[in-house]
Amino acid sequence: MTFLLIASFPDSILHFRGPLLDALLARGLSVHVAAPGLDAGSQWYEPLRTRGITVHDIPLRRTGMNPLADLRTLIDLWRLMRKIRPDYVLAYTIKPVIYGSLAATFAGVPRRYALITGLGYAFQGDGGQSRGLWRVLARSLYRLALRRVNKALFQNPDDEALFRTLDILPATTSSFVVNGSGVDVAAYAVVPLPASPRFLLIARLLGDKGVREYAEAARHIRSKYPHIAFTLVGWIDENPDAIAQHELDGWLADGVVEYAGRLSDVRPAIAASSVYVLPSYREGTPRTVLEAMAMGRAVITTDAPGCRETVVDGDNGFLVPVKSVSGLVAAMQQFIDDPALAGRMGGRSRAIAETKYDVHKVNQSMLEQMGVA
Structure with a gap:
């Protein structure tokens, strides 16, 4: 069985998802990760490879609206999935969720999951015309993508409720709230407080x-x-x-x-x-x-x-x-x-x-x- 994780921050993969990847490897899955900035010269390439993870560098602009660039992201993700034939795809942050979920649908991936780790720029603040335009586009694309996932995972109940209220998450798509990304309580051990505030x-x-x-x-x-x-x-x-x-x-x-x-x-x-x-x-x-x-x-x-x-x-x-x-x-x-x-x-x-x-x-x-x- 093959599992593909799609991210927008290469440094978040080990920092936030390292224990999850280890758990997948321990269960005998072939684990792949895809994110921008994961070429062979990047600082994250070898740490991932030595863990037994297959690494894929993808073209993805984390912010902004560039239809041609985003179309390239979608096509490249589709090609990657057609090549490695994953059984599971999990994407997190806005563009990986949107384009990863759509690509997984087009590639026929049987198990597709979206992790909503926060709402980000498009959902917050009054903004101006640019933020308003991005908000409308992001919500429409989210709605399109989330209709095609098996389950959407949220990190708090407010985000889940908002997606339901705005009909971004349709009634036909199941959802679940997890307690964030978690923290390694052994690695983040208690240390004494400083003398003054x-x-x-x-x-x-x-x-x-x-x-x-x-x-x-x-x-x-x-x-x-x-x-x-x-x-x-x-x-x-x-x-x-x-x-x-x-x-x-x-x-x-x-x-x-x-x-x-x-x-x-x-x-x-x-x-x-x-x-x-x-x-x-x-x-x-x-x-x-x-x-x-x-x-x-x-x-x-x-x-x-x-x-x-x-x-x-x-x-x-x-x-x-x-x-x-x-x-x-x-x-x-x-x-x-x-x-x-x-x-x-x-x-x-x-x-x-x-x-x-x-x-x-x-x-x-x-x-x-x-x-x-």
């Missing part, structure tokens, strides 16, 4: 991730408590919603945040923090929150789809309104006023991570839903 945000530097709100909350807190540190980890994305370079430069010049750039391993950054903050407007299930929880960190996040599933307000962290700088400041202030709070809430985070988000439990659920387990 340190806040951390790890994200692509997008407006919809709440990066601006985080910076403004940091500015407010540091005006009263200049010894408290705020770290920002991530990179400026090609997404149209990306933070501008001059904004980041301004925050650094003003001493608002410490910027660590893009990290291949975020565990040292989490270890150096006491509270993890994600003011996102909407998520699937935020992987960085799960990693911070596994390492025993309290969490401040928004009362938004995907985010609210990870925090029991007042137990392992605080939920704040979306786009609320004052809400972030008030939550941060509680950790400053009560230095022991981060430790108590961090312990609860670890317990929730072990019970609900252990990657092996999550993957077992996914495999059962796909009929592999």
